[in-house]
Amino acid sequence: xxxxxxxxxxxxxxxxxxxxxxxxxxxxxxxxxxxxxxxxxxxxxxxxxxxxxxxxxxxxxxxxxxxxxxxxxxxxxxxxxxxxxxxxxxxxxxxxxxxxxxxxxxxxxxxxxxxxxxxxx
Amino acid sequence: xxxxxxxxxxxxxxxxxxxxxxxxxxxxxxxxxxxxxxxxxxxxxxxxxxxxxxxxxxxxxxxxxxxxxxxxxxxxxxxxxxxxxxxxxxxxxxxxxxxxxxxxxxxxxxxxxxxxxxxxxxxxxxxxxxxxxxxxxxxxxxxxxxxxxxxxxxxxxxxxxxxxxxxxxxxxx
Amino acid sequence: xxxxxxxxxxxxxxxxxxxxxxxxxxxxxxxxxxxxxxxxxxxxxxxxxxxxxxxxxxxxxxxxxxxxxxxxxxxxxxxxxxxxxxxxxxxxxxxxxxxxxxxxxxxxxxxxxxxxxxxxxxxxxxxxxxxxxxxxxxxxxxxxxxxxxxxxxxxxxxxxxxxxxxxxxxxxxxxxxxxxxxxxxxxxxxxxxxxxxxxxxxxxxxxxxxxxxxxxxxxxxxxxxxxxxxxxxxxxxxxxxxxxxxxxxxxxxxxxxxxxxxxxxxxxxxxxxxxxxxxxxxxxxxxxxxxxxxxxxxxxxxxxxxxxxxxxxxxxxxxxxxxxxxxxxxxxxxxxxxxxxxxxxxxxxxxxxxxxxxxxxxxxxxxxxxxxxxxxxxxxxxxxxxxxxxxxxxxxxxxxxxxxxxxxxxxxxxxxxxxxxxxxxxxxxxxxxxxxxxxxxxxxxxxxxxxxxxxxxxxxxxxxxxxxxxxxxxxxxxxxxxxxxxxxxxxxxxxxxxxxxxxxxxxxxxxxxxxxxxxxxxxxxxxxxxxxxxxxxxxxxxxxxxxxxxxxxxxxxxxxxxxxxxxxxxxxxxxxxxxxxxxxxxxxxxxxxxxxxxxxxxxxxxxxxxxxxxxxxxxxxxxxxxxxx
Numbered sequence: 001x002x003x004x005x006x007x008x009x010x011x012x013x014x015x016x017x018x019x020x021x022x023x024x025x026x027x028x029x030x031x032x033x034x035x036x037x038x039x040x041x042x043x044x045x046x047x048x049x050x051x052x053x054x055x056x057x058x059x060x061x062x063x064x065x066x067x068x069x070x071x072x073x074x075x076x077x078x079x080x081x082x083x084x085x086x087x088x089x090x091x092x093x094x095x096x097x098x099x100x101x102x103x104x105x106x107x108x109x110x111x112x113x114x115x116x117x118x119x120x121x
Numbered sequence: 122x123x124x125x126x127x128x129x130x131x132x133x134x135x136x137x138x139x140x141x142x143x144x145x146x147x148x149x150x151x152x153x154x155x156x157x158x159x160x161x162x163x164x165x166x167x168x169x170x171x172x173x174x175x176x177x178x179x180x181x182x183x184x185x186x187x188x189x190x191x192x193x194x195x196x197x198x199x200x201x202x203x204x205x206x207x208x209x210x211x212x213x214x215x216x217x218x219x220x221x222x223x224x225x226x227x228x229x230x231x232x233x234x235x236x237x238x239x240x241x242x243x244x245x246x247x248x249x250x251x252x253x254x255x256x257x258x259x260x261x262x263x264x265x266x267x268x269x270x271x272x273x274x275x276x277x278x279x280x281x282x283x284x285x286x287x288x289x290x291x292x293x294x
Numbered sequence: 295x296x297x298x299x300x301x302x303x304x305x306x307x308x309x310x311x312x313x314x315x316x317x318x319x320x321x322x323x324x325x326x327x328x329x330x331x332x333x334x335x336x337x338x339x340x341x342x343x344x345x346x347x348x349x350x351x352x353x354x355x356x357x358x359x360x361x362x363x364x365x366x367x368x369x370x371x372x373x374x375x376x377x378x379x380x381x382x383x384x385x386x387x388x389x390x391x392x393x394x395x396x397x398x399x400x401x402x403x404x405x406x407x408x409x410x411x412x413x414x415x416x417x418x419x420x421x422x423x424x425x426x427x428x429x430x431x432x433x434x435x436x437x438x439x440x441x442x443x444x445x446x447x448x449x450x451x452x453x454x455x456x457x458x459x460x461x462x463x464x465x466x467x468x469x470x471x472x473x474x475x476x477x478x479x480x481x482x483x484x485x486x487x488x489x490x491x492x493x494x495x496x497x498x499x500x501x502x503x504x505x506x507x508x509x510x511x512x513x514x515x516x517x518x519x520x521x522x523x524x525x526x527x528x529x530x531x532x533x534x535x536x537x538x539x540x541x542x543x544x545x546x547x548x549x550x551x552x553x554x555x556x557x558x559x560x561x562x563x564x565x566x567x568x569x570x571x572x573x574x575x576x577x578x579x580x581x582x583x584x585x586x587x588x589x590x591x592x593x594x595x596x597x598x599x600x601x602x603x604x605x606x607x608x609x610x611x612x613x614x615x616x617x618x619x620x621x622x623x624x625x626x627x628x629x630x631x632x633x634x635x636x637x638x639x640x641x642x643x644x645x646x647x648x649x650x651x652x653x654x655x656x657x658x659x660x661x662x663x664x665x666x667x668x669x670x671x672x673x674x675x676x677x678x679x680x681x682x683x684x685x686x687x688x689x690x691x692x693x694x695x696x697x698x699x700x701x702x703x704x705x706x707x708x709x710x711x712x713x714x715x716x717x718x719x720x721x722x723x724x725x726x727x728x729x730x731x732x733x734x735x736x737x738x739x740x741x742x743x744x745x746x747x748x749x750x751x752x753x754x755x756x757x758x759x760x761x762x763x764x765x766x767x768x769x770x771x772x773x774x775x776x777x778x779x780x781x782x783x784x785x786x787x788x789x790x791x792x793x794x795x796x797x798x799x800x801x802x803x804x805x806x807x808x809x810x811x812x813x814x815x816x817x818x819x820x821x822x823x824x825x826x827x828x829x830x831x832x833x834x835x836x837x838x839x840x841x842x843x844x845x846x847x848x849x850x851x852x853x854x855x856x857x858x859x860x861x862x863x864x865x866x867x868x869x870x871x872x873x874x875x876x877x878x879x880x881x882x883x884x885x886x887x888x889x890x891x892x893x894x895x896x897x898x899x900x901x902x903x904x905x906x907x908x909x910x911x912x913x914x915x916x917x918x919x920x921x922x923x
Contacts, residue, residue, distance in 0.1 A: 028797060035676050037258045041536050043678075045799070046529035048863075048880040048889045050223065051258050054249035061250060079256040081156045086678025088663075093671060097663045101656040101685050108648045116641070132620060138662070139613045144669045145591045146605045195884060223884070 030059050030069055033086050034076065043086065155275065162189075162270050163254040167244030170221055170229060176244045178270060184216045186273075186292045189264045190240070190280075191257050193224040194232035199261045202279035206239035209280070213289055219243040222252055222260050265291065296354045297362055300441035303347035307398070308431050310340040311424045318417040318424075329405075329413050333420070337405050341398040348382075348395050351440050355382045361447040364388060364440045370453040370857045372827055380464040381454045386588060386604070387440035389467060394434065396475040397427050404479050404504070411492075411500045418486025419479070426478055429611045437607050453857030456828065462522040470515030470542060474580045476508025477545055480552075481577035484570045485619065488626040493566045498559035501573065503916060505556060509549040510912035516542050517905040528863045528878045530797070530893045532901070535682045537592040540661045541583025544654055548576045551650035554643045561705060562640060566630055568647070574619045579654075581612050591665060642700035649693050656685050687744065690785060694747040697778050698754035701771070719757070723749035730790070738793070745789045751782035773918065777911025784904035787897045796894040801887040808890070814838040815892060828855040833879045833888065835866075850879040874898035 031045035036052045044052045044059075055076070062072045076084050088094045166177040181187050190206060192199040209215050219240035221229045226245070233240075246252050255264060256275070263276040265288060273291060276284055314336050321330065351364070355378045360366040368385040369378060383389045401423045408416050434440070480501040487497050519542065520532040533539060552572040558565045586592050589605025660677040667673050699716070727746045755778045758771065800808055802817045809815075816836040823830040831852040838845040848866040855862065868875040876893040 028799065033678070033680055035678070041534070042529070046527070048882065050249070050883060053882065054253060057248055058250050058253045079157065079253060080258065082673060082675040084676070086676050087680030087684075088675050088677055093667060093673065094675065097659060097677065097681075100659055101652060104655045105648070105652040105689070108651065112644065112648065128621070128624060131624065132617070135616050135620065139609070139616065141666055141669050142585070142609055145665045146589060146602050146609065148591070148668060
């Protein structure tokens with residue numbers, strides 16, 4: 001247990017240091033989450049098309065202006081629609097998408113243990 | 122009765138899913154940025170191709186309608202489209218703002234010399250970033266706006282004969 | 295000429311199929327208790343006809359007979375021979391014929407290898423199997439006939455998509471099809487078992503080898519696909535949660551769940567209904583996947599030339615299959631008494647099953663959700679890797695623990711207790727994780743958790759290997775140990791690979807050098823090469839690791855294929871046991887710069903090895919089953 005706590009502490013500490021150093025990582029993360037609209041199933045990070053290059057520039061500019069990751073997604077979604085982001089935004093229509101897997105998991109488990117209990121008695 | 126109810130309740134989900142699949146087959150798979158229609162264009166500022174000044178949304182003031190056309194000298198369909206644009210300019214009297222996309226200045230000028238110039242003014246979008254504000258993802262693309270700068274229609278790909286008729290109908294209303 | 299022969303052979307396949315159905319039904323009705331010779335004969339005849347038709351198509355490709363539309367559209371005389379042959383199944387029509395081939399061969403093999411089971415059940419299975427076959431044959435004949443001919447005969451073909459001009463095309467589709475189509479056997483067996491009341495342990499034994507075989511092939515097929523994507527698509531990853539990848543993974547999860555439940559059915563005679571549901575689901579998912587991929591309603595890296603009528607046909611077939619299965623199941627459903635104790639292996643297997651179903655449901659929902667939003671509210675969305683990673687990864691942790699602990703829990707009634715032993719293993723796992731962190735660099739708590747749980751599974755399984763009476767009962771555990779170990783290693787290496795990959799994207803001109811971290815990348819020169827079916831621009835790069843003082847030469851290419859005219863970007867990969875160096879180069883249009891993507895990916899080949907280990911577990915099981923009988 002002590003070992004575990006020690007490690008946890010170690011991690012939290014080091015992580016913060018990592019965060020400030022990797023600006024490049026954030027860029028890449030955003031590129032990977034954007035669909036290259038003129039390609040077949042490729043992200044902006046993977047593509048080298050004109051479209052991908054332009055989007056990369058725009059993202060870099062926005063990051064320089066101090067925009068957050070989500071603000072950049074919102075901007076691009078407002079221009080190109082939700083199709084452009086690979087991580088569907090949390091909103092009313094996508095709620096079912098995000099929630100239903102866990103609903104299935106949990107309801108199944110509850111049902112399972114309920115039936116088992118019942119048989120036990 | 123109970124049995125039938127049970128069947129219906131269990132079958133309804135797969136039938137619903139299959140129904141959606143059937144409907145999906147009918148859909149056009151082409152992606153368009155139609156969600157921008159009805160919205161106002163974003164402010165912009167671009168260097169002019171022929172003069173030293175800048176052009177921005179103020180250069181559109183006074184036009185009842187404007188067609189914003191994104192083009193480049195290296196884009197083959199833009200060449201085909203050029204004559205249609207000239208026809209729009211001459212026959213409909215529509216003002217066309219050209220936005221030169223990721224191009225070299227002298228190439229663009231030569232292009233206009235060779236094929237004709239349908240534009241009343243041309244801005245240069247050297248790195249393509251301004252075009253993103255218009256939701257452009259490939260050229261040629263054109264956007265028809267009204268005097269309040271509201272987007273009426275987006276054309277993806279070269280302007281063709283039927284697009285010409287459509288533009289005519291919109292601006293003659 | 296070939297067109298006529300091919301069509302004739304397909305026609306014969308249809309006729310034999312009808313005859314099999316007719317004769318088998320007659321046998322069932324007359325309740326004869328043996329299967330007459332002529333059903334075997336018809337079945338082998340059927341396989342022969344379909345194999346011959348396939349051979350005819352291969353010949354068409356080899357001799358470039360462009361009177362066949364399929365050959366004309368997908369081949370070219372200058373193509374190397376291997377791609378002419380593998381090109382046979384590199385297109386929609388040819389692959390459908392391959393699919394049909396596997397289907398007929400499997401039907402025959404089932405007939406031969408199921409002799410010790412109830413005849414009525416066997417006949418029912420064969421009948422169902424032939425109905426499925428007829429469905430696919432009808433699809434082939436009326437919609438996607440590889441033997442359609444074109445007149446006047448073109449002089450030259452259009453060529454094969456360059457991405458498919460790769461040795462992997464020779465093995466990836468056939469492996470996957472054996473996996474996919476193999477699942478049709480237990481679909482048919484389940485239907486037959488419902489009709490003939492053939493359940494319990496015998497049913498489990500009758501389908502077990504087929505489940506394992508299809509699972510092994512599916513696993514290997516997915517592996518080859520991933521490796522192919524890794525070196526061909528040029529982004530350095532091996533899994534993109536693309537709809538087509540999902541379509542192959544969905545049946546895999548159900549197969550895995552099924553394989554585990556079968557043990558319960560075999561050993562304890564319970565869970566029959568659940569097993570049947572999964573048998574039906576596996577093949578249904580296979581066909582659903584086929585529909586999603588071939589109809590073109592989803593945007594994916596795999597594109598078959600899209601044709602909506604194709605989608606319509608598969609969808610109708612799918613609808614009939616689903617509705618028929620559900621109604622049959624409901625009609626024949628008998629409530630079973632599940633006597634399962636909470637603290638037993640059965641419970642843990644069910645828990646495993648449920649988590650598999652959760653994985654399946656997530657992928658299914660993620661894959662079809664965009665279709666729903668588009669149809670219902672007219673908005674197009676993308677569901678990509680971030681979604682799946684966010685939803686699925688947390689649940690990987692419990693499954694890893696479950697996989698470690700569950701095999702050691704007894705049947706029927708056992709006592710769960712958290713032993714000191716388990717705690718010891720956890721501590722050990724923590725220690726190893728800590729050492730890895732020290733050696734490389736630190737990563738997030740989340741990755742930590744995953745790596746710790748995978749190490750836990752690895753250690754636990756290894757201990758299991760040497761536990762107790764080593765020689766005597768190892769035989770029983772070996773397959774499971776290999777597969778579980780493989781899975782633990784897979785997650786471990788993916789975790790490490792994911793967190794420690796170094797990735798850099800930059801633009802360079804010839805002659806320039808880029809420095810970052812410990813690396814120096816020198817873009818030395820460009821060469822032009824002329825090959826038989828393409829021209830290549832080859833970049834010569836030198837990558838120097840300043841810390842290790844080691845340099846490597848990498849040569850990524852830009853290829854320009856002329857038939858059809860396409861540009862592809864070939865990654866240059868240097869693999870060794872500790873890491874892969876991965877470099878791609880692409881030209882930036884209208885400039886003299888090249889976009890370079892560099893990656894150093896630790897333990898890449900170990901990911902492949904782990905998957906092979908998972909499949910190996912299945913293979914040993916098949917052989918052991920064989921030697922037992």
